[in-house]
Amino acid sequence: MTRPFLKMNGLGNDFIVIDARDAGFAPRTEDIRAWGDRASGIGFDQLIAIEGSETGDAFMRVWNSDGGTVETCGNALRCVGWVLDKATDSDELTIDTLGGLTTAKVLEADARTGMVSVDMGKPRLNWDQIPLSEEMDTLRLELQIGPIDAPLYHTPVAVSMGNPHVVFFVDDVMAVDVERSGSLIEHHPLFPEGVNVEFAQVIDRNIIRMRVWERGAGITKACGTGACATLVAAARRGLTERHGNVIMDGGPLHILWRAADDHVIMTGPVEVEFEGQLDG
């Protein structure tokens, strides 16, 4: 059976997006891994299915390129918002996920690109909401990378945006070996469900430079939930305001952590790269 797909990205964090509202889509792990392989397959960071929903306009299901299903994906929410917007008159689209209900607003759109804002809901900041395997202050985790007496990176902040994140503040983010340190932390026993790892350098009170190691996908050019988690972590530490740009390898996302209702609003671009058919 073949399935039509859109190859899309948000700041280079790329996806295969399948519209599964009319016909179910239940891919095998080995197929996801094969399609996701950049050397021999199509290549993507996440596989996304748009499904029907009783609580929203649609449900977004997410698989990482390693085949594991996960709660949510910020950059893909903007892409799904753009896709749904093409087929409806509504300005605001509610998209449900395993990580919670979100609302997408398409600010600008043409045939292949757009600018989309997503209300990601409230960050979850309690240790058991991340989740962590033991009770700990999420603002200063007792965790470090490197030698005990001279750690390279330490005392990160944990934030859940529906999926788990840990944010290390560093002096020089370009000096970080993201692959080596990120892969070690992703599987640390403190995170029973694994974790997405961000390394962040505060440039000023409204700008953060961030690089990311994603759970189940490795280094990506951008991570929407990671950008939200990073701004929340920085604001909680008093390092930034509650709004600003988080600049990743693929470019900036604007993040606002609204004081009025505690919701995090993420705004940034989407792009359609090409259309294709999946065999499997």
Ligand SMILES: N[C@@H](CCC[C@H](N)C(=O)O)C(=O)O
């Ligand atoms: N690219 C994403 C996050 C995708 C899921 C993540 N790797 C996880 O395992 O939680 C984003 O833009 O948020």
